[in-house]
Amino acid sequence: xxFLLPALAVxxxxxxxxxxxxxxxxxxxxxxLTREDIFVGLENFVLLFQDPVFGRAFSNSVxxxxxxxxMMFFFSYILATMLNSRYLRFRRAFRxxxxxxxxxxxxxxxxxxxxxFLANGPLNxxxxxAGIANPPTWLTSPQLALWTCIIANTWLGIPFVTIMLLAGxxxxxxxxIEAAAIDGASYxxxxxxxILPSIKKVVLIVLTLExxxxxxxxxxxxxxxxxxxxxxxxxLPLYAYQNAFMYxxxxxxxxxxxxxxxxxxxxxxxxxxxxxx
Amino acid sequence: xxxxxxxxVLLHVAVVMSIAMLAFPIxxxxxxxxxxxxxxxxxxxxxxxxxxxxxxxxxLTETPFLVNLRNSAVVAFATVALSVVVTAPAGYAVSRFxxxxxxxxxxxxxxxxxxxxxxMVLGLFTVLKTYRLLNTLPGLVVMHTxxxxxxxxxxxxxxxxxxxxxxxxxxxxxxxxxLRSLVKIVVPLSVPGLLAVATFSxxxxxxxxxxxxxxxxxxxxxxxxxFLSRFLGSGGVVQWGPLSAAxxxxxxxxxVLFLLGQRYLVSGLTGGAIK
Numbered sequence: 001x002x003f004l005l006p007a008l009a010v011x012x013x014x015x016x017x018x019x020x021x022x023x024x025x026x027x028x029x030x031x032x033l034t035r036e037d038i039f040v041g042l043e044n045f046v047l048l049f050q051d052p053v054f055g056r057a058f059s060n061s062v063x064x065x066x067x068x069x070x071m072m073f074f075f076s077y078i079l080a081t082m083l084n085s086r087y088l089r090f091r092r093a094f095r096x097x098x099x100x101x102x103x104x105x106x107x108x109x110x111x112x113x114x115x116x117f118l119a120n121g122p123l124n125x126x127x128x129x130a131g132i133a134n135p136p137t138w139l140t141s142p143q144l145a146l147w148t149c150i151i152a153n154t155w156l157g158i159p160f161v162t163i164m165l166l167a168g169x170x171x172x173x174x175x176x177i178e179a180a181a182i183d184g185a186s187y188x189x190x191x192x193x194x195i196l197p198s199i200k201k202v203v204l205i206v207l208t209l210e211x212x213x214x215x216x217x218x219x220x221x222x223x224x225x226x227x228x229x230x231x232x233x234x235x236l237p238l239y240a241y242q243n244a245f246m247y248x249x250x251x252x253x254x255x256x257x258x259x260x261x262x263x264x265x266x267x268x269x270x271x272x273x274x275x276x277x
Numbered sequence: 278x279x280x281x282x283x284x285x286v287l288l289h290v291a292v293v294m295s296i297a298m299l300a301f302p303i304x305x306x307x308x309x310x311x312x313x314x315x316x317x318x319x320x321x322x323x324x325x326x327x328x329x330x331x332x333x334x335x336x337l338t339e340t341p342f343l344v345n346l347r348n349s350a351v352v353a354f355a356t357v358a359l360s361v362v363v364t365a366p367a368g369y370a371v372s373r374f375x376x377x378x379x380x381x382x383x384x385x386x387x388x389x390x391x392x393x394x395x396x397m398v399l400g401l402f403t404v405l406k407t408y409r410l411l412n413t414l415p416g417l418v419v420m421h422t423x424x425x426x427x428x429x430x431x432x433x434x435x436x437x438x439x440x441x442x443x444x445x446x447x448x449x450x451x452x453x454x455x456l457r458s459l460v461k462i463v464v465p466l467s468v469p470g471l472l473a474v475a476t477f478s479x480x481x482x483x484x485x486x487x488x489x490x491x492x493x494x495x496x497x498x499x500x501x502x503x504f505l506s507r508f509l510g511s512g513g514v515v516q517w518g519p520l521s522a523a524x525x526x527x528x529x530x531x532x533v534l535f536l537l538g539q540r541y542l543v544s545g546l547t548g549g550a551i552k
Binding site: 008017021023083095096104107108111115120155158159163164167202216250254260264267268 | 384
């Protein structure tokens with residue numbers, strides 16, 4: 001297979017081998033005293049399940065994914081439906097404008113949201129002029145920090161999800177929707193019973209991809225809160241990074257990574273099963 | 278069927294407001310880059326009244342911005358070149374040939390999307406260390422190419438699927454070799470797909486932060502996203518004016534590239550998902 005060889009070689013070198021190498025790190029721990037990695041078996045997993053910060057990061061990650069992807073889907077579906085309307089003019093221009101934020105660097109977007117949420121930043125200046133006496137400190141409040149990150153992440157995901165859903169909506173035959181209307185379906189009934197099932201494949205793809213990307217996402221939380229205050233907005237990828245590259249506990253970071261991998265592989269397998277049916 | 282004029286106006290208002298919400302942070306960035314540090318917090322939402330170019334001057338002359346810009350550009354263009362060279366034949370093979378393990382190969386490509394960055398970075402760290410590629414630009418090119426490959430192969434397969442196999446067969450009956458029919462027939466027809474892959478891998482490489490943060494050690498090797506994150510420092514005061522100017526400068530190239538390449542990219546992104 002001369003055509004496939006370069007890709008296979010590169011994929012093995014930069015994806016299969018590192019995957020195995022990365023996973024194998026979990027069996028080792030760095031000992032500062034002797035400055036070497038020693039084999040510790042499954043000790044990193046044992047430590048993981050006794051670590052309250054890991055527990056917090058795990059539950060935060062679940063909230064982070066479910067809330068972000070849920071809100072992305074909700075707002076994107078409305079926007080895509082509007083962009084698909086036959087009565088909308090300049091549809092191509094609007095579609096292009098919608099996708100612009102998707103192309104910008106995640107770090108730029110994250111830094112801008114950090115500025116927006118500053119205690120003396122734009123959002124609170126609007127709230128103050130609206131008569132709210134004590135606007136919250138979004139980034140440093142234990143109750144709000146995670147949700148602040150979720151709002152920024154939702155904003156970041158909307159362009160891609162909208163464009164994908166729009167492409168799905170554009171592929172629906174108009175006669176199907178008109179037939180539903182003639183049969184007396186209400187607007188909501190037509191959305192839930194006719195339109196959503198017709199774009200089921202696109203919906204599954206974007207939900208799977210966004211779940212994977214959001215679960216793995218690093219930039220936003222790193223820039224906005226660094227997981228703080230305390231571990232109030234800590235997510236699994238950030239905690240894994242801190243352990244591996246700030247506390248020199250690569251094995252412990254790998255253990256967190258393996259938990260992420262197991263969760264995500266479940267998502268992919270569910271997706272493949274659904275598509276193959 | 279006609280829509281009531283009031284409803285039609287409301288539709289346009291709703292769409293424009295949604296897009297304004299999406300554009301709002303980018304507009305803030307533009308405003309802040311032209312404001313003094315005092316104005317930025319005196320009127321956070323206001324348009325700049327005393328326009329200053331000081332922020333841009335600061336970024337261009339008193340920071341390693343230009344060196345990091347060069348690094349980002351070198352890595353991005355090398356990633357594009359390597360991605361196209363490696364994924365084009367692979368996409369063609371997956372589209373045209375029935376070989377053992379084809380399904381496995383496709384599923385592997387999908388599965389790579391779910392590999393956690395932290396596992397890959399720990400593994401690649403060891404690989405790069407072995408070949409003395411830590412803290413080097415080629416090391417980052419290898420990493421970025423590995424991320425862009427699965428999606429690029431998938432995208433190109435979609436493009437090759439659309440080229441009728443009969444065209445190639447006709448060329449071969451007329452005496453073309455397999456390679457010649459590939460170069461003369463398939464490559465010209467798949468230019469939109471190759472442009473989509475180029476746009477995608479360029480955006481990916483230019484914007485990538487996590488791996489660049491982990492493998493680069495000094496100002497001489499940082500790329501622009503890492504450069505931007507260093508404005509946050511370690512607990513010190515953040516200079517939002519220069520930061521905004523720098524963030525804007527980093528965004529302009531991808532913005533232009535996106536406008537040029539979005540036509541190919543949108544059909545590539547959505548094409549595979551619809552069929």
